[in-house]
Amino acid sequence: MSKLYFESYQSINTLLKTLQYSSAYVLVDQNTKLHCYPLIAPFLPSHKLIEIKAGEVNKSIDSCIRIWEALSNDHADRQGLIINLGGGVITDIGGFCASTYKRGVQFINIPTTLLAQVDASAGGKTGIDFQQYKNQIGVFSEPEFVLIDNSFHRTLSNREKRSGFSEMLKHGLIADKDHWEALTHLDYEKIDLDTIKKSVAIKQAVVENDPTEKGHRKILNFGHTIGHAIESTLLGTENALLHGEAIAFGMLSEAFIAVKLNLLEEASFQQIQQVVEKYYGKLQIEKALRNKS
Numbered sequence: 001m002s003k004l005y006f007e008s009y010q011s012i013n014t015l016l017k018t019l020q021y022s023s024a025y026v027l028v029d030q031n032t033k034l035h036c037y038p039l040i041a042p043f044l045p046s047h048k049l050i051e052i053k054a055g056e057v058n059k060s061i062d063s064c065i066r067i068w069e070a071l072s073n074d075h076a077d078r079q080g081l082i083i084n085l086g087g088g089v090i091t092d093i094g095g096f097c098a099s100t101y102k103r104g105v106q107f108i109n110i111p112t113t114l115l116a117q118v119d120a121s122a123g124g125k126t127g128i129d130f131q132q133y134k135n136q137i138g139v140f141s142e143p144e145f146v147l148i149d150n151s152f153h154r155t156l157s158n159r160e161k162r163s164g165f166s167e168m169l170k171h172g173l174i175a176d177k178d179h180w181e182a183l184t185h186l187d188y189e190k191i192d193l194d195t196i197k198k199s200v201a202i203k204q205a206v207v208e209n210d211p212t213e214k215g216h217r218k219i220l221n222f223g224h225t226i227g228h229a230i231e232s233t234l235l236g237t238e239n240a241l242l243h244g245e246a247i248a249f250g251m252l253s254e255a256f257i258a259v260k261l262n263l264l265e266e267a268s269f270q271q272i273q274q275v276v277e278k279y280y281g282k283l284q285i286e287k288a289l290r291n292k293s
């Protein structure tokens with residue numbers, strides 16, 4: 001399991017001294033290049049920047065080629081280090097490219113969205129979307145460490161914060177009633193580091209017992225079977241949903257099925273519905289699909 005550091009990004013230089021590497025590459029998208037890289041750059045050792053386009057549609061093989069080409073053209077060797085600075089798209093694709101370049105080089109994650117901090121950056125799942133399928137190609141591979149600093153949230157839109165918040169709700173629903181109850185009264189625009197820590201700890205505990213998802217880890221996929229279907233269907237359309245938004249509706253749908261299968265009480269379903277609607281409104285799936293271009 002990777003070590004998680006809940007520290008200021010300013011400590012990156014000290015943390016990197018614990019690793020041995022020949023050359024460092026910082027992977028960004030245009031938004032993290034603009035908002036996050038200037039903050040951390042003064043504290044980074046010598047490195048080269050690799051930029052890909054932002055967004056889920058770019059969690060693709062084309063972006064991988066761009067990253068592998070940049071590494072190869074710079075003659076990066078097997079002791080290279082990739083520093084993933086961004087949201088879940090960057091940590092997923094950066095981890096995948098690092099794990100496959102020359103059969104695997106080291107990488108670290110510095111997640112800059114709430115979603116990546118509470119979920120995507122830890123747990124060892126890396127990968128890309130392929131054809132119309134989410135996360136179709138990928139490998140399990142752990143970063144050397146993850147550095148979590150919520151000061152990156154300052155430039156994050158409220159919609160993005162709301163997206164990350166749904167994975168926190170998921171952690172509460174699958175494992176910790178108190179966490180769930182606390183979250184249902186929180187303002188997702190102002191999530192503090194302790195609440196983030198609690199969510200990641202839930203995920204880490206599950207992953208620790210089943211790192212490659214042979215059984216129990218599947219609990220973390222709550223909301224994701226239907227959520228991924230919603231996300232993929234609307235991807236690239238004017239009604240596209242952010243990952244966490246799709247997962248919120250996925251959790252609601254799967255909770256509904258659970259009631260029908262007598263696996264969940266109606267009252268619990270109603271509470272989930274109330275919370276999902278409070279934060280995410282209602283998804284008019286037929287309308288969204290009608291408008292699909």
Ligand SMILES: NC(=O)c1ccc[n+]([C@@H]2O[C@H](COP(=O)([O-])OP(=O)(O)OC[C@H]3O[C@@H](n4cnc5c(N)ncnc54)[C@H](O)[C@@H]3O)[C@@H](O)[C@H]2O)c1
Nearest residue numbers: 031035054087088089112113115119120125152155156243
């Ligand atoms: N590997 C896993 O275990 C795991 C778990 C959950 C989700 N995921 C994946 O994570 C992805 C979603 O992650 P995400 O929501 O972070 O998406 P993202 O990486 O697309 O980031 C969302 C947007 O915010 C921008 N951004 C990032 N940090 C910013 C900052 N500090 N200020 C301003 N803008 C910023 C990005 O450029 C992007 O436009 C999905 O692909 C999903 O499949 C992976």
